[in-house]
Amino acid sequence: MRLLLIRHGQTTSNLSHSLDTAAPGPGLTGLGERQAAALPAALAAEDVGALYVSTLTRTQLTAAPLAAERGLTPVVRDGIRELAAGELEMRNDEEAIEAYLTTAFAWSAGDTELRMPGGESGAEALGRFDEVVEEAAVAASGTGTAALVSHGAAIRMWTAARAWNVDVTFAAEHPLSNTGVVVLEGEPGKEWRALSWTGVAIGGPGVEDAGADGAAAHVVTDPQPPN
Template sequence: MRLLLIRHGQTPSNLKRLLDTAEPGPGLTPLGQRQAAALPGALAEERIDALYASTLLRTQLTATPLARARGLDIVVRPGIREIEAGELEMRGDEAAITTYLTTALAWAAGDLDRRMPGGESGLAALSRFDEVVAEAAAGGAESVAMVSHGAAIRMWAAARAGRLDPLEAADQHLDNTGMVVVTGSPADGWRLERWDSRPAGPRDPAPHHEGPAGEPLGDA
C-alpha cells in the first residue's frame, strides 16, 4: 500500500506557535483554507482510493476539497489525531515545545514507556496510529491519503519507516500541507519514499507560522 501522510493547513494556533492538541481544535486561517484548496491540484497525479482525517476539525477542513474533487468520503478516526500535549497544552514557550518534540521523537527511537507530561505514553500514541493504518490496509486500498498532524506524522514515520532515523526526523520540518509518503504494509513494514517538507499550497513566509509540531527540534 502507498500511504500519503498529509499535515493539515495552517491554523490560528500555528500563527501563535501554541501546542493546541485538544478536541475539536481550531479551524483554518485564510491561508490554511488556500492550502487545503490547493491539495487537489498538488495531488492530481496521485492515485487515492481512500481518504482519512482525524477527529480534530482542522484535518477534516483540509481534507474536504480533496474529498470533493475525488468523490470520496472522509473516514474520520481518532487514532491519527495529534499527540496529546497533556500539561503542555496551549503553551508556546521554548521549554514546553522542546519537551513536547523531544518526547515524541524519543518514542520514535523506541522509548515507548516514556509519557508526555500529563499525557499519553509512546506506546499508546503509536498503537492508535497503527490501528488506523492497519484498518486502511485491510480495506484493500492501493493508495490511501491520511490528513493528520505534524508531530504525529513525524513520530509514526520515524518509528515505522525503516530507512528513516529518528534523528533525521528531528532535523526535518513539515510545513502545513507538507506530506510524507511511505510504501509497504503492516505485515512487511514500511519504506520512506518521499518527505515533502514544503506545503502543497502557499506558504506563510514568517518563521514558525507552521506551528511548533512541524518544526525541526533544533528550532525549538
C-alpha cells in the same frame, strides 16, 4: 500499499506557536483554506482510494476539497489525532515545545513507555496510529493508495518509528509545513519505506526514481510549531 501522510492546513494556533492538541481545535486561517484548496491539484497523480482524517476540525477542513474532487467520504478516526500535549497544552514557550518534541522523538527511538507530561505514552500513541493505518490498508486495497490527513508531530513521530530509512535525527531536523506530504510504501506490520518528504526524495534503494508523484508541500513562511 502507498501511504500519503498529509499535515493539515494552517491554523491560528500555528501562528501563535501553541501546542494546541485538544479536540475539536481551531479551524483554518485564510491561508490554510487556500492550502486545502490546492491539495487536489498537488495530489493529481495520486489514485487515492481511501481518505482518513482525525477528530480535530483542522484535518477535516483540509481534506474537504480533496474529498469533494475525488468523490470520497472522509473517515474520521481518533487514532491519527495529534500527540496529546497533556500538561503542556496551549503553551508556546520554548521549554514546553522542546519537552513535547523530545518526548515524541524518544518514542520514535523506542522508549515507548515514556509518557508525555500528564498525557499518553509512546506505546499508546503508536498503537492508535498503527490501527488506523491497518484499517486504511484494507479500505484502499482496490487502488493501493490511502491518504491520512493528520498532524505534524504525529506524522514525524510515526514515520521515524516505522520507516526504516527515516531516523529520529532526520525527522527532528525536517519539520512539515502545513499541507506538507510524506509518501511511504509498505504494509502494516511489515517494512515501511519513505519515498519522499514534502516533495523531496529521501534515502534508500530506488528512491531517486520514485519521485513525489504530485505530492507537494505548500510552504508557509512563518516558523511552524509541531501540531
